[in-house]
Amino acid sequence: MKQRRIAFLLLLFVVLVILSACSAEEEAAMRITLDRAVYLPGSQVACAVENPPSDMANLRFRLLHLKDTVLEETIAPGSTDITFALPEDDFTGYLLVAEGLDPDGQVVAAAMTGIDCSSSWTKFPRYGYLWDFRKITNTAKKIEELTRYHINGLQFYDWQFRHHIPVSPDPEQWQDWSGRIIYGNKIREYLDAAHQKGMVGLAYNMIYAANQTYLSDGSGVDASWRLLKKNGEDFTVDMDARLGPVGILQYFNPLNTEWQQYIFAREEEIFSAFAFDGWHGDTIGEMGPMKTADGEPLGYDENGNPIWLVKDTYTQFLNAAKKAIGDKYLVFNPVGAQGIENVNVSDVDVLYAEFWPWDSDDRGLPYADYYSIHRAILRANEQSGGKSLVVAAYINYKGPSPKFNAPAVRLMDSMVFASGGARIELGNGNNMLSDEYFPNDGHKKMDDDLHEDVQRMYDFVVAYENLLRDGQEPVEKTIRIEDLPVSDNGRYDTVWCFAKADGRNEVYHFINLVGTDSDWRDTTQTKPAPLYLEKLKVKIYTDFPVKEVCLASPDTADLTVRTLPYETGSDADGTYLGFTLPALAYWDMVFLR
Secondary structure: OHHHHHHHHHHHHHHHHHHHHHHHHHHOOOEEEEOOOOEOOOOEEEEEEEOOOOOOOEEEEEEEEOOEEEEEEEEOOOOOEEEEEOOOOOOEEEEEEEEEEOOOOOEEEEEEEEEEEOOOOOOOOOEEEEOOOOOOOOHHHHHHHHHOOOOOEEEEOOOOOOOOOOOOOOOOEEEOOOOOEEEHHHHHHHHHHHHHOOOEEEEEEEOOEEEHHHHOOOOOOOHHHEEEEOOOOEOEEEOOHHHHHHHEEEEEOOOOHHHHHHHHHHHHHHHHHOOOOEEEEEOOOOOOOEEEOOOOOOEEOOOOOEEOOHHHHHHHHHHHHHHHHOOOEEEEOOHHHOOHHHHHOOOOOEEEEEOOOOOEOOOOOEOOEHHHHHHHHHHHHHHHOOOOOEEEOOOOOOOOOOEOOHHHHHHHHHHHHHHOOEEOOEEOOOEEOOOOOHHHHHHOEOOHHHHHHHHHHHHHHHHOHHHHOOOOEEEOOEEEEOOOOEEOOOOOOOEEEEEEEOOOOEEEEEEEOOOOOOEOOOOOOOOOOOOOEEEEEEEEEOOOOOOOEEEEOOOOOOOOOEEEOEEEEEEOOEEEEEEEEEEEOOEEEEEEO
């Protein structure tokens, strides 16, 4: 009897496993995969549909630009692949929609993805990272995973032999400063795979640092080029002194012409040894007044005033660096956004800044909330003549949970992208940053739901890049929502509303902070999701000659544009446009046509 009971339970277990597997297979969502992360104007797109519904009779593809259909094609049953040519328009975002149709032509399943048609990554940067250069690394798989997010630029982090000798004497295998073994063929494999997908690869290296091994390695770095603190101490940083001199960084004067000649020549060696597309320059952050080894200023500004702060050397150094590397890309990180105003007016190709809440903006206010970073993105765009700032800001930093807190990630993404910026958060395949030392990215993971949300977010920012960061400038508009608090500065427990315009459209962003806070770091990983809001009655005070009110949002699986009914009127506050937002989870974008 006991054996029969055991046999019955085993049989029941097997049946449940089979049913579970069948259920999982039935629930697998249809999705689109693309052959590249970015496409040139007029080039061919090859895409495939995975997990089509079993009752699908036909498969329809639609390519949309904003609300307009660019092309449409229906293919016969049994085929899930399609190839088509993009229009010749440069720097244009599209939404590709695949719809499974039943025999009556009704949609039974749908999948969507963004397509970026751009001849350069610098207008709409989507920056990722790589750090895993081990022998066992599957480089092609990691690049394929990043392709799904449409990543178009990659920072190769801590790939180099030494900061002042980036190219190893042994081009096949070396140890970085921390002792990690780096395989040169893995760097080459990454670059080859990335280029095939339309991505560019940038070689990370500090602009003014040498490992203290420079004192004995015969590199040619001269101690007389170094920086001294105001009190006369050497400007050094202990990365890991247990490793000896290799673990200590010595810093040099960026305006010393001999140092510039030295480091620019080393960068050229990088480009000769590997197919890198540019240089990602880094700093340690602003550490107060400095002087040369001779006690002199670091240099002089255009008005002849002495320079004592490293951040005030950035414009001159970066312009010299860009001239030296020519057609290679230059990206630079003013850590803490200290000196960002000097980078914004330099010749860098892409703007980038790492934010910390103990650093302050030009008003003396800390970069601790969403609004402070929003404002930095807007100012960078204005000062640079239209460049989109890449934000490095580490969510759930040193937090207790091994999983990212989804509301913190989604709100930060929503704010940065709505503001016209980008984030460096994704890399090493499907990993996400929570730490400034990129090899620590295994400490926290995205769960399946967040992974899906982030993929959808990147599809959205590609599809609508021409409304998010293509010449739009901030405009002041009064926005009211019936029975809900509204703010224009990201105040907690409000719906944060701000507007931009580009001469053709007015674009309004609604970011939901109702029921949550405005602290972006969420180090305790306890940030609650905002309250889900429905049927928001909105009034926008504008004189825009509206013909259509359009809504798009990354909050749901349907990324297509919806047209909203609207009314116009006037009251004591002026002429308004009234409409109802069906729902607001994290971020809705409304644009007027």
